Amino acid sequence: MSARLKLLAFALLALGALAAAVVMLNVRGEGDLSDEIAATAAPPAGWRATDEVIARGAYLARAGNCQACHSARGGEPYAGGRAIETPFGTVFSSNLTPDAEHGLGRWSAPQFWRAMHHGRSADGRLLTPAFPYDNTTLISRADSDALYAYLRSLAPVAQAVRPHELRFPFNTQAALAVWRALYFEPREFQADASQSADWNRGAYLVQGLGHCNACHASRNALGATHGPLDLGGGLIPVHNWYAPSLADSREAGVADWDRAEIVALLKTGAVNRASGLVTASGPMGEVVLRSTQHLSDADLGAMAAYLQTLGARADANQAAAVPEAKRVKPNARGEKLYADHCAACHGERGEGVPGAYAPLAGNRAVTMPMPANLVRIVLEGGFAPDTPGHPRPFGMPPFGQTLDNEDIAALLTHVRASWGNQGSAVSALQVNRYRGTGR
Amino acid sequence: MSITHLNNPWRRLRCTLLTALLACPFAQAAPRFEDTMAQRVQACTTCHGAQGRATPDGYQPRLAGKPAGYLFHQLLNFREGRRDYGPMTSLVDPLSDAYLQEVGEYFASLDVAYPPPQAPTATPATLRRGEQLVRQGDASRAIPACQQCHGETMMGVAPDIPGLLGLPRDYLNAQLGAWRSGKRHAQAPDCMAQVAISLSADDIDALSQWLAAQAVPAHAKPMPEWPAARKMPLPCGGVSVEAAPVAGSKMGSSR
Numbered sequence: 001m002s003a004r005l006k007l008l009a010f011a012l013l014a015l016g017a018l019a020a021a022v023v024m025l026n027v028r029g030e031g032d033l034s035d036e037i038a039a040t041a042a043p044p045a046g047w048r049a050t051d052e053v054i055a056r057g058a059y060l061a062r063a064g065n066c067q068a069c070h071s072a073r074g075g076e077p078y079a080g081g082r083a084i085e086t087p088f089g090t091v092f093s094s095n096l097t098p099d100a101e102h103g104l105g106r107w108s109a110p111q112f113w114r115a116m117h118h119g120r121s122a123d124g125r126l127l128t129p130a131f132p133y134d135n136t137t138l139i140s141r142a143d144s145d146a147l148y149a150y151l152r153s154l155a156p157v158a159q160a161v162r163p164h165e166l167r168f169p170f171n172t173q174a175a176l177a178v179w180r181a182l183y184f185e186p187r188e189f190q191a192d193a194s195q196s197a198d199w200n201r202g203a204y205l206v207q208g209l210g211h212c213n214a215c216h217a218s219r220n221a222l223g224a225t226h227g228p229l230d231l232g233g234g235l236i237p238v239h240n241w242y243a244p245s246l247a248d249s250r251e252a253g254v255a256d257w258d259r260a261e262i263v264a265l266l267k268t269g270a271v272n273r274a275s276g277l278v279t280a281s282g283p284m285g286e287v288v289l290r291s292t293q294h295l296s297d298a299d300l301g302a303m304a305a306y307l308q309t310l311g312a313r314a315d316a317n318q319a320a321a322v323p324e325a326k327r328v329k330p331n332a333r334g335e336k337l338y339a340d341h342c343a344a345c346h347g348e349r350g351e352g353v354p355g356a357y358a359p360l361a362g363n364r365a366v367t368m369p370m371p372a373n374l375v376r377i378v379l380e381g382g383f384a385p386d387t388p389g390h391p392r393p394f395g396m397p398p399f400g401q402t403l404d405n406e407d408i409a410a411l412l413t414h415v416r417a418s419w420g421n422q423g424s425a426v427s428a429l430q431v432n433r434y435r436g437t438g439r
Numbered sequence: 440m441s442i443t444h445l446n447n448p449w450r451r452l453r454c455t456l457l458t459a460l461l462a463c464p465f466a467q468a469a470p471r472f473e474d475t476m477a478q479r480v481q482a483c484t485t486c487h488g489a490q491g492r493a494t495p496d497g498y499q500p501r502l503a504g505k506p507a508g509y510l511f512h513q514l515l516n517f518r519e520g521r522r523d524y525g526p527m528t529s530l531v532d533p534l535s536d537a538y539l540q541e542v543g544e545y546f547a548s549l550d551v552a553y554p555p556p557q558a559p560t561a562t563p564a565t566l567r568r569g570e571q572l573v574r575q576g577d578a579s580r581a582i583p584a585c586q587q588c589h590g591e592t593m594m595g596v597a598p599d600i601p602g603l604l605g606l607p608r609d610y611l612n613a614q615l616g617a618w619r620s621g622k623r624h625a626q627a628p629d630c631m632a633q634v635a636i637s638l639s640a641d642d643i644d645a646l647s648q649w650l651a652a653q654a655v656p657a658h659a660k661p662m663p664e665w666p667a668a669r670k671m672p673l674p675c676g677g678v679s680v681e682a683a684p685v686a687g688s689k690m691g692s693s694r
Contacts, residue, residue, distance in 0.1 A: 073528075074519030269533075285533045345472070345481070353472045380526060381482045385533040392538055395482025398526055402485065 025181040026126065033114055042108040045100065045156075049149030057150025060143055063299070064136070064209035065291035069093045079103075079157040084130055085238040087223065089166035091130040099156035104148075112148040113141055118186050126176040128164065129184070135211035135228050138189040138204065183224040195309075202306030205299060206231075210291075215243035215283060216252075231310055235372060240434055241282045242372040244365075247311030251368055254307050262304035266292040268389030276352045276359035279384035279393070282373060289385040327417070328425040334414020337407055341399065342415075350419045356394045361419035371412060371426045375434045378408055405431040476545040482530055483542070492551045493607070500610050503549040506661045508598030510543035512626065512677045521624035547597075553605040553655035561648040565641075569649025572642060573603075582637050583672035585646070588630075593653070595661035599678045602661055608651035615643045626676030633673055 048054070061067065070093045072081035080095040080103075095103040104112065111122045119133030120126060127133060136144075169175045189208060191200045206212050207228035217225040218234035225234075233245030233252075244251035254262050257273075264271040269288040270279040280288045292300065339348075345357045352359030360366050366374060381398035384390060399408065405428040412431075416423030472478065477490075483502065488494040491502030502510060516522040518531045518539070531539060559566055571577075573593065576584035585603060589595055595602035603611075617623035618635035625631060638646070665680045674682035 072520070074521060289533050356472065356474070356478075380529055381485070382530060383482065383533050386535045386538050391535075392479060392541070393533075394479050395530070397482045397485030398530070399485070400526070 022177050022181045025185075026177050029186045030114070030118055030120075033110060033118075036110045037108065037114065040108045040110050042106050042111075043152070045098070045105060048153055049146075053146050053149045054153045055150075057146035057148070057153075059294075060139075060147050060209060061150055062291055062294040063205060064147075064211065065287060066096065066147075068286060068290050070096050076157045076159065078151065078154055079159045080161055081159060086130060086166075087237050088170040089164065091128055091164045091166065092162040094161050095157065095159055096151050097154045097157040097159075098152045099158050102158060102160050103156060104151055105156060107148075109145050109148045112151075113144045116144045116147070117141075119180065119184065126173055126180060128166070128176065129179065129223065132211040132214045134184055134225070135208055135214065137184075137186050138208035138228065140189070143209070179222060179224070183222070196305070198302045199305045199309065201299065202302035202304065205303050206306050210303070212246065215241075216246050217243075233370075235370065236283065239283070240372055241376060242368075242370045243283070244368060244370075244373075245311070246307055249311065250364055252364075253311045254304070255309070255311055257308070259301060259304045259308065262307060263297060263300040264389070266295070266300050266303065267297070268293065268387045269385035270390040270393070272354055275362060277354060277357065278365075279358060279390075281377060281382060281384065285382070285385045288387065293385070293387045293389070326424045327422050328413055330414050330418045331410055333407075334410040334412070335418075337403070337411040338414055338418075341403070342411070345394075345396075350415065350421075360415050361421060363421075367416055367421050367423035369424060371416075371424075371430055372434055374412055375408065375426065375431050378403075378412065379431070379435055400435060405429075405435070476541070480542060480545065483546075490549050490551045491546045493554065495554075498607070498609055498613070500606055501553075502546040503551040504660065505547060505601050506595050506597045506599060507540075507544045507547035508677070509595070509601040510546055511540045512599065514539040514543060516625060521626070523622055550658060550660075552657070553659070556654045557608055557651040559648045559652040561644065565645045566649050566652070568642070569645035569647075572638075572646055573649060580637055582634065582642075587672050588675075590662045592656075592659065592662070593650070594655075594659050596665050597661045597663055599680075600661070600665075602659075603650050604653050604659070605655040606651065608647045611647035611650055612643060615646065616640075619643070628674045628676050630671070630673040630675035630678075 049057075067077050069082055069084060070080050071077050072079070072083075072093075075081055076097070078096040080093040082093045084091045084093065097103040098105045100106055107122045114120050115122070115127065115131075116133065116136040116139060118137070119129070119131065164171065189204050192203070195203075211228070213225050213228050213231055215236050216234065217230040217232055219225055219237060223237070231246040233243060233248065235242050246252055246254070249255055261271045261273055265278060265280060266288060269285060270277060272278075279285075295303075342360075346352055346360050347357075350360035350363075358365075368374075377396060379398060379400035381396045383395045384393040386393055403411070408431045409426050409428040412426040415421065416426065480491075484491060486494070486499045487502050488499070493499060493501035513522065514531050514534075515536070517524065517527040518534070520528070522528075534542075561569075572582065573585040576582045576587070586593060588600055589603050590600070593603045614623060615635050615638065618632050619638060621632070623632075635643075670683040671678070671680050672683060
């Protein structure tokens with residue numbers, strides 16, 4: 001055998017071994033489940049679990065905010081079809097109603113469990129990780145079965161699933177298999193015996209169904225997070241909202257909040273703290289509206305208990321956020337714009353109005369190093385979610401059509417340097433980057 | 440919701456006294472915060488003009504005095520994707536039906552002077568064509584007259600049918616064009632889409648030219664209700680009025 005042939009044979013062997021490893025990594029833990037799937041037929045159309053199980057599934061579906069992705073704007077709930085933009089192309093959500101042709105009508109409970117726990121469709125194909133199965137893998141079999149029972153109780157909607165529009169090679173099963181070999185393994189939630197039952201319930205909800213890290217964590221070049229435990233903040237790809245760190249008191253960490261304040265924010269979308277009004281904005285407003293406002297106070301309290309233990313206590317002060325050299329001073333152009341457009345609601349000294357308008361002085365959402373949300377809110381305006389606990393919210397006007405990039409940069413730089421705020425400058429280039437990225 | 444900060448009588452009194460001495464920082468330039476709808480809808484009036492009277496630039500339409508049901512349905516159309524304008528959709532996305540209804544009722548209740556009509560830029564023949572379409576429609580192409588639904592005064596019919604006067608030409612052109620091209624929708628059955636599809640680009644230009652050139656009488660308002668004996672020429676979603684029985688059409692109520 002020539003040296004060249006030897007090399008070729010070796011390369012083929014190595015490739016074969018690698019492929020085998022990828023395949024092995026993709027099916028680990030599925031042995032018994034495959035038997036169960038083979039032995040279990042999908043229940044007939046019209047099958048219903050008990051009302052109690054269905055109600056529990058409905059609650060869990062709210063906790064997972066499944067409907068947000070699995071419904072198109074104005075479309076039937078859970079019938080899928082929402083376009084989710086990713087850096088790899090567009091993913092279209094699937095139909096979760098029990099339609100036999102297009103939905104879950106022919107799925108069995110163990111097949112549904114395999115999707116949740118292993119990220120695999122009924123026919124065995126690998127699902128794209130836009131479906132956060134790195135989180136749903138943590139939920140219990142009983143919860144998966146309840147979700148299944150709830151979805152099977154919905155009216156079937158005959159709406160075809162639109163194929164994803166992903167670029168090569170991300171549109172291949174081979175790419176998904178490699179991605180999963182690198183970043184995914186089916187896991188069970190591990191309770192921490194040193195923590196309370198409450199804390200563990202909160203951890204289970206935050207890490208599992210809540211899939212908070214899908215937004216509140218950075219992603220690598222292949223779109224993978226560091227797993228459900230990382231809530232260190234990240235810019236949501238394509239959508240360009242920054243989901244602030246839940247483990248840092250300079251961003252959205254709540255270690256120094258009262259538990260009742262955290263519950264109020266998740267329950268109503270707003271909370272009046274001693275420092276002023278705090279509201280959920282941007283994508284978090286949607287999470288409150290469609291998910292957390294519907295959760296029980298006990299579960300929200302549990303989530304709060306868990307979130308309070310993330311990150312260090314609030315010992316870092318704002319000054320630590322921005323090095324002395326990068327700090328900016330108030331500017332005349334920004335001061336004038338502030339007086340003309342902002343002071344009527346946010347106050348002459350950025351003090352806000354309790355219950356109506358957030359203060360800008362001493363507000364970490366204003367001084368955070370990453371200015372994406374601040375720029376987006378000025379450009380697009382918006383309302384906090386309109387909930388029974390926080391009805392008829394006061395609105396922030398959109399200024400994207402009246403102020404240009406230079407204006408908004410000067411204004412925000414001024415606000416980030418006034419009334420004791422010590423943030424960094426915002427440039428017109430940064431404003432331009434976030435212009436036009438709205439829904 | 441607590442607004443003790445400014446409702447505290449002591450603070451107010453202090454401000455009043457201090458304002459007299461020109462020393463109260465709160466009460467000078469910025470108007471006092473008020474817990475009102477006007478305060479709540481500042482997110483709307485930045486673009487739609489003070490009190491929703493529209494701004495001079497001609498694209499963002501007037502809201503003041505339009506029928507409440509019409510405004511409510513448009514807010515729902517944005518929220519549910521039947522109308523496609525990202526800035527409006529992201530604003531109304533987190534708001535409940537009850538609040539959107541209240542916003543609609545608020546703007547409907549405002550009686551604000553209309554802007555003067557726009558001088559037309561079209562030929563007299565085009566304007567005549569526009570007026571003819573508004574008043575008579577075009578029976579040969581099954582185009583109903585605008586006045587059949589929008590009222591003889593063209594100020595609309597409460598609560599669901601909007602007026603056609605006091606709107607900028609560019610806005611009228613853009614909306615009729617969007618309906619014709621399928622970019623704007625209303626609740627099904629979408630009667631305006633049917634009408635717009637049967638219009639040509641020249642028809643739309645003629646309509647917009649003539650309508651925008653009409654003066655709005657002082658304190659003009661939508662008709663308070665649909666005339667009892669009359670039927671609509673087409674069934675319309677979101678309008679609780681019966682349509683005339685045309686082959687293949689259904690009752691026009693989906694509210």
